[in-house]
Amino acid sequence: xxxxxxxxxxxxxxxxxxxxxxxxxxxxxxxxxxxxxxxxxxxxxxxxxxxxxxxxxxxxxxxxxxxxxxxxxxxxxxxxxxxxxxxxxxxxxxxxxxxxxxxxxxxxxxxxxxxxxxxxxxxxxxxxxxxxxxxxxxxxxxxxxxxxxxxxxxxxxxxxxxxxxxxxxxxxxxxxxxxxxxxxxxxxxxxxxxxxxxxxxxxxxxxxxxxxxxxxxxxxxxxxxxxxxxxxxxxxxxxxxxxxxxxxxxxxxxxxxxxxxx
Ligand code: PGA
Numbered sequence: 001x002x003x004x005x006x007x008x009x010x011x012x013x014x015x016x017x018x019x020x021x022x023x024x025x026x027x028x029x030x031x032x033x034x035x036x037x038x039x040x041x042x043x044x045x046x047x048x049x050x051x052x053x054x055x056x057x058x059x060x061x062x063x064x065x066x067x068x069x070x071x072x073x074x075x076x077x078x079x080x081x082x083x084x085x086x087x088x089x090x091x092x093x094x095x096x097x098x099x100x101x102x103x104x105x106x107x108x109x110x111x112x113x114x115x116x117x118x119x120x121x122x123x124x125x126x127x128x129x130x131x132x133x134x135x136x137x138x139x140x141x142x143x144x145x146x147x148x149x150x151x152x153x154x155x156x157x158x159x160x161x162x163x164x165x166x167x168x169x170x171x172x173x174x175x176x177x178x179x180x181x182x183x184x185x186x187x188x189x190x191x192x193x194x195x196x197x198x199x200x201x202x203x204x205x206x207x208x209x210x211x212x213x214x215x216x217x218x219x220x221x222x223x224x225x226x227x228x229x230x231x232x233x234x235x236x237x238x239x240x241x242x243x244x245x246x247x248x249x250x251x252x253x254x255x256x257x258x259x260x261x262x
Contacts, residue, residue, distance in 0.1 A: 004227075004258045005166065005211050005234025006251055007041035008241035009067060009095060019048035020055045025244040027059035035255055039234075041093055043067055043127075046081055049089050065093025065127065068101060071114035083122040094119040095127045097153065099172045103133070109152035116153045116165075125164040127236075128153050130194070131216070134173035142171075143193045150197045159206045166211045168236045169194055174216025176238065181217035184225045191231035223250045224257035 014022060023042055030040060043065040044052045056062040070080035086094065096119060097112040112128070119126040130149040132142035146169070154162075169190055174182045182190075191212050199207030214226050215236030223235060235254060241247040 001035075001037040001259070001262055003037050003039055003211070003233070004035075004255065005039045005041070005213050006237070006254060007039075007043065007063075007065075007093075007213075007234070008237045008247065009043040009065075009098065010045065010242060011067075011100070011238065012045060013242065014044060014048060016048045016051050019044045020051040022242075022244060023052050023055035023062065023064070026247065027056060027062055029244055029248045030059070030061055030251065037258075038251075038255060039063065040251070041065055043093065043095050049086075049091060053090050063092045063125065064090075065095055065125070066091050067095050067098065069094045069096065069115055069119055069124075071111070071118040073118075083118055083124070086124070087122060092125055093127055094124040095129065095168075097129045097149070099129065099131055099170055099175055101129075103172065109149060112149075113153050113155055117157055120157065120161045120165065123164065125166060127166045127168055127213075129168045129170055129215070129236075131170040131172050131175075137171065137173060142190065146190065146193055147197050150194065151201065154201060159202045162202065162206055162210060166213060166234075167194060167198075168213045168215050170215035170236065172216075179217045181219070181222050182214075184229050187214050187226060187232060188229040191229060195231045218250070220246065220250050220253060223254045227254050227257050228261050 041063040052064045056064050066086050070077050070082050073082050073084050096115045101107045132145040136142055136145045171182050194212050198210050211233040213234035213236045214232050218235050218237045219240040
């Protein structure tokens with residue numbers, strides 16, 4: 001069975017004790033529904049990474065990730081967290097370029113490229129987030145934006161380095177409280193553009209092997225439709241995953257739909 005990726009970024013919501021409890025309950029919950037093809041992951045705040053790793057340690061089914069990384073190992077970068085520091089905490093995933101980083105913190109494509117290159121060099125599973133703004137969708141330049149974000153992030157990175165690259169397509173207009181979910185037809189179109197761009201850059205063997213996850217207002221009502229779209233290899237979930245019971249419901253439904261899709 002092809003691998004299925006389901007994970008959440010808890011953004012800036014959960015404190016240490018809440019994160020520990022969340023990962024612990026999730027690990028217990030998935031014990032019952034655990035499937036070999038399922039790869040779960042949780043991306044908490046920096047300050048809760050150590051307790052998240054501890055809580056996940058018994059499960060061997062949940063990977064823990066960081067929400068950002070600096071491209072430099074050491075240096076004059078006040079307030080930043082280096083890849084070495086994440087390694088020290090046994091972090092396995094690094095998320096880069098989430099829309100809130102791009103559009104609230106004004107991270108540029110150039111910075112995102114540096115971070116992706118550093119993260120892959122340090123052998124982290126690297127979750128590159130891309131997505132178009134509402135105004136870009138309205139102007140019908142969404143595909144161009146996606147191609148630009150992929151090409152600039154991966155510029156000069158050889159295919160041998162991409163073994164641990166994942167991509168999350170998250171249309172900015174679909175994310176968060178003000179977001180509305182993308183429909184299956186739209187998601188299928190955009191995932192095809194992403195797949196074609198990866199193949200254009202790296203050939204079909206590598207291009208086809210990179211997992212592409214969908215994120216933005218995923219919930220228990222739309223998870224099955226979304227996971228059934230062609231070129232959707234997983235779901236990256238915010239609000240609907242932060243209650244363990246609700247997340248487990250989504251995970252179980254998605255697993256069933258995934259099995260049917262194969
Ligand atoms: P959401 O967040 O599921 O709450 O829309 C998704 C994300 O920001 O990754």
